[in-house]
Amino acid sequence: MKLVGATLGLALGFSAHAGQADMIDTDSLKPWETCALCHGLDGVSRMAKFPKLANQPYAYLVKQLKDFRGKRRVNDGGMMADNAGLLTPETLRAAARYFSEQPAPRPSGVKSTALGQMLFETGKPDASIPACNSCHEANPPDDQVYPRLEGQHADYLAKQLRDFQAEARTNDPNKVMRRIARRLSDAEIAAVANFSAGLKRQ
Ligand code: HEC
Numbered sequence: 239m240k241l242v243g244a245t246l247g248l249a250l251g252f253s254a255h256a257g258q259a260d261m262i263d264t265d266s267l268k269p270w271e272t273c274a275l276c277h278g279l280d281g282v283s284r285m286a287k288f289p290k291l292a293n294q295p296y297a298y299l300v301k302q303l304k305d306f307r308g309k310r311r312v313n314d315g316g317m318m319a320d321n322a323g324l325l326t327p328e329t330l331r332a333a334a335r336y337f338s339e340q341p342a343p344r345p346s347g348v349k350s351t352a353l354g355q356m357l358f359e360t361g362k363p364d365a366s367i368p369a370c371n372s373c374h375e376a377n378p379p380d381d382q383v384y385p386r387l388e389g390q391h392a393d394y395l396a397k398q399l400r401d402f403q404a405e406a407r408t409n410d411p412n413k414v415m416r417r418i419a420r421r422l423s424d425a426e427i428a429a430v431a432n433f434s435a436g437l438k439r440q
């Protein structure tokens with residue numbers, strides 16, 4: 239299997255010129271090593287446009303990878319469709335297992351507010367917004383399909399909420415996140431994303 243250097247360069251933030259599209263032989267790589275450039279080998283990505291994968295429940299990772307493959311999740315700027323498409327059922331599970339077993343990322347140093355905490359822990363019952371942690375548990379089992387929000391990049395979380403709101407991300411079962419996200423204001427999205435990102439995982 240070959241990956242074009244230009245794709246890798248793009249992910250690192252520099253552009254490769256046509257003539258120097260060097261090829262990287264991926265045959266000898268472990269299935270998760272091709273993911274490392276964007277997501278980090280430890281699953282803790284540096285840039286907020288790439289989600290942290292470390293310590294997410296195995297079942298959540300498997301579902302997302304299958305959704306990217308099946309084009310049920312398409313809000314990734316086309317970057318994941320190709321990567322997930324290269325996986326076989328076996329390497330897909332191996333990559334998900336590997337990242338689920340990486341140590342939890344540290345909380346992101348973002349400013350959290352009382353509004354963010356209220357949404358996360360209590361919700362806003364009068365606006366039919368449930369508490370986020372009623373589904374996004376602190377200690378999800380391995381077969382959980384709710385992702386952990388604690389310690390994720392705040393900007394990534396906010397983008398997902400905007401994507402659910404705008405129906406750019408539509409792979410949530412029974413529209414569960416689309417229904418919640420469309421009730422959130424911009425200020426509430428920023429507040430709850432920052433609050434979650436700043437929480438330490440258990
Ligand atoms: C070129 C960069 C790039 C590479 C390489 C890459 N990804 Fe991704 N990945 C992304 C982007 C971008 C997103 C989604 C961002 C968004 O939704 O805004 C994403 C999202 C994901 C998600 C969803 C996470 C969540 O919290 O919902 C999973 C799981 C994932 N990638 C796994 C992998 C695996 C496994 C590999 C290797 C086989 C891989 N990725 C390789 C860029 C990449």
Ligand code: HEC
Pocket residue numbers: 289301357358367368369370371372373374383384385387395396398399409410411414415418430431
């Ligand atoms: C009724 C259950 C439920 C509640 C309550 C809930 N969520 Fe979710 N959320 C989900 C599910 C299920 C997914 C995964 C959807 C999928 O399969 O892609 C999800 C995914 C997400 C994601 C995407 C994370 C990622 O790694 O890509 C974000 C962000 C999110 N929820 C934020 C919130 C916030 C903020 C709240 C509270 C205002 C909230 N959720 C309340 C069920 C819930």
